[in-house]
Amino acid sequence: MSFFDPLKKALRKEGLRYTQQRQAVWDELRATDDHRDAEEIYLALRNSGFKVSRATVYRTIDVLVKNNLVRKLKLGDGHARFEHKVDSAHHDHLICAQCGKIEEFVDDVIETRQNKIVEELGSKLIRHIHQLFVICKECQTA
């Protein structure tokens, strides 16, 4: 709500208005550290009694992603998932193919090699996707 509120800052930058709906979507995204899809965010808001449309949820998330407040994850199951980036450094994901659990990982060696590969080709790295699909410890013993 402060002057440094990242939502308001992003909206100002984009020349967009501050609205109840946009605040609500942003609040809902920060409510958990899960990786939820747009429908889950939409339903969470509806179930909490807040009236909002799917269109607005999608539109708001787009703005948040564009302004680096939210990360969009495509894990190949046909619907994008989102995680807020508050207090969250860069990381990649490790997904259990059986139970769907998502863990995060970072590896400096990998990051360095990645940069080297790109550099040697004379290219400029924009972003990367690194996803490890596994059977997690629990699913193996179960």
Next chain:
Amino acid sequence: MSFFDPLKKALRKEGLRYTQQRQAVWDELRATDDHRDAEEIYLALRNSGFKVSRATVYRTIDVLVKNNLVRKLKLGDGHARFEHKVDSAHHDHLICAQCGKIEEFVDDVIETRQNKIVEELGSKLIRHIHQLFVICKECQTA
């Protein structure tokens, strides 16, 4: 066409029949080393005079992917791309975000670190996706 023909082998394994359509889709996939989507494969077949439906193209590709003859790539643009795996070792992809050009890379150090990360969590690696989105050399100077 031989006894070791990988298509026939895969079909046998799956308990499926050998048909002209399945042969044609497999032939078309091997015709280039590009990363084409289902529609491009479909159109290439139609343009060469072969009558086949989209449904059959999709269904056949599924069998080929399942049997490790074709690799399915999701690059985030909403339609999967495919590449045959004949004489092709494991590799990951580097995609120019501007011109769409796709290059391949492998890095043993990255592969090793990947395995280590998974191992330390007690998980078992099934598959991975590693995509580097870049601006390629040509697009930078252009």
Next chain:
DNA sequence: TATTTTATTGAGATTGAGTCTCAGAAAATA
């Protein structure tokens, strides 16, 4: 080979995530 059985095919319907439209609502501005 002819016949029967079973799987495959194709045209088009359907699905589902995501986007678009546009009239009414809400916010900014005068």
Next chain:
DNA sequence: TATTTTCTGAGACTCAATCTCAATAAAATA
């Protein structure tokens, strides 16, 4: 308050991919 501009929501629409089911082709059998 009046006027202008942006935002919202309901539902239509898009598009890749999947499904349906009658017709067809392949395999099995006689």
